[in-house]
Amino acid sequence: MTAITIGAVADILEQHTPLYRNRPPVYQTVxxxxxxxxxxxxxxxxxxxxxxxxxxxxxxxxxxxxxxxxAIDVVDRYFPTLSVETRVYDGAVLPFADAxxxxxxxxxxxxxxxxxxxxxxxxEIRRVVDGPVYIKDHVAISKLDHARLAVLDAIGNIPxxxxxxxxxxxxxEWDALAREAGYRIAATSSGTYRSGIMARIxxxxxxxxxxxxxx
Numbered sequence: 001m002t003a004i005t006i007g008a009v010a011d012i013l014e015q016h017t018p019l020y021r022n023r024p025p026v027y028q029t030v031x032x033x034x035x036x037x038x039x040x041x042x043x044x045x046x047x048x049x050x051x052x053x054x055x056x057x058x059x060x061x062x063x064x065x066x067x068x069x070x071a072i073d074v075v076d077r078y079f080p081t082l083s084v085e086t087r088v089y090d091g092a093v094l095p096f097a098d099a100x101x102x103x104x105x106x107x108x109x110x111x112x113x114x115x116x117x118x119x120x121x122x123x124e125i126r127r128v129v130d131g132p133v134y135i136k137d138h139v140a141i142s143k144l145d146h147a148r149l150a151v152l153d154a155i156g157n158i159p160x161x162x163x164x165x166x167x168x169x170x171x172x173e174w175d176a177l178a179r180e181a182g183y184r185i186a187a188t189s190s191g192t193y194r195s196g197i198m199a200r201i202x203x204x205x206x207x208x209x210x211x212x213x214x215x
Contacts, residue, residue, distance in 0.1 A: 004032045004063050012059045016079040027156070028056065030191040031107065031136050032063055034209035037189035039065060040132050043102040047072060047094075049125060050109030054078040054086055060105065070101075092120070099130040107136040108156075110177075111149070111166040122181030126214070133183065133212040139205065140168035148202050174210065183212035 002008050009029045013020040042065040048057040051071025061069040061084055071078065072087040072094065089095050104125050113121055125133055138149050149168050169177065178185050189209045194202055 002063055004029060004036060008063065009059055012062055013055050016055050016058065016081045017053070027193055028059065030193045031056075031207075031209070032059060034189045034191045034207075035060070035105070035107075035134050035136060036064060037191075038134060038187040038209050038211035040103075040187075040211060040213075042066065043131065044068070045070065045101050045103075047096070047101040047104040047125075047129060049073075049094075049104055049106040049121070050112075051086065052077060054082045054084060056107060057084045057086075058082055066103070091117075092124075094124050094128050096128040098127055101129045101131075103131045103134065104129045105134045105136075108138070110135065110137050111153075111168045115167060118177060119180050122177060122183070126181050126183070131214070132186070135210045135212065137174075137208065137210075138168050139171055139174070139208045141170055145206060149206055152202055152206070178210075178212050179215070182215050184215045185210050186213040187211040 006024050006026060006029045009025045009032065010020050013025055013028065045068045046060070046066045048060065048069055048071040051057050051073045054071045057069045057071035060066065068085070070085040070087060072089055074089065074091040076086075076088050078086045087095065106125070110118060140146050140149060146168055150166065153166055175185060187210070190204060190207055192199075193204050193207050
């Protein structure tokens with residue numbers, strides 16, 4: 001397994017999009033390192049829910065302890081150069097049998113899911129996944145945090161045609177969402193996504209990775 005470095009991540013991303021040829025993927029590298037910090041064991045297969053363009057699924061398959069990653073989303077925005085499996089679904093029922101996957105990830109996605117559908121999505125993940133769920137997302141504790149995160153989402157998603165409408169979760173809301181779906185938060189990590197003035201404007205505490213274990 002290759003070490004998680006900016007160079008290694010850039011090598012993967014550059015195969016699928018020219019955006020990172022002149023823009024070091026600092027954020028993506030820290031995100032992968034955060035996921036590695038909370039990772040439990042080597043998994044035979046993993047479902048990446050809300051896979052977007054699919055490049056992070058590609059990076060996870062190369063850099064994290066997992067043999068095969070399948071990305072799934074409600075819209076096909078996948079780059080055609082990917083080698084990971086990609087799927088599209090209706091946003092309600094994941095098209096897999098019970099316990100089809102050893103683990104799942106859902107990265108920077110949950111805050112874009114309508115409040116009324118979040119618990120259902122987590123229960124559906126619980127149905128098709130027989131192990132932990134790894135989540136990288138945001139944590140907001142104030143109105144200012146919500147405003148900060150809205151700006152970050154616009155910066156990060158607009159270039160890829162991603163969603164910008166969002167409602168961010170507090171620590172208590174993350175805990176409640178996990179418990180409602182039959183999970184418990186077993187591990188957390190928060191790396192250094194930004195430094196200098198950017199870290200003062202957008203504190204790194206706004207970013208967090210979780211491992212949810214079946215309760």
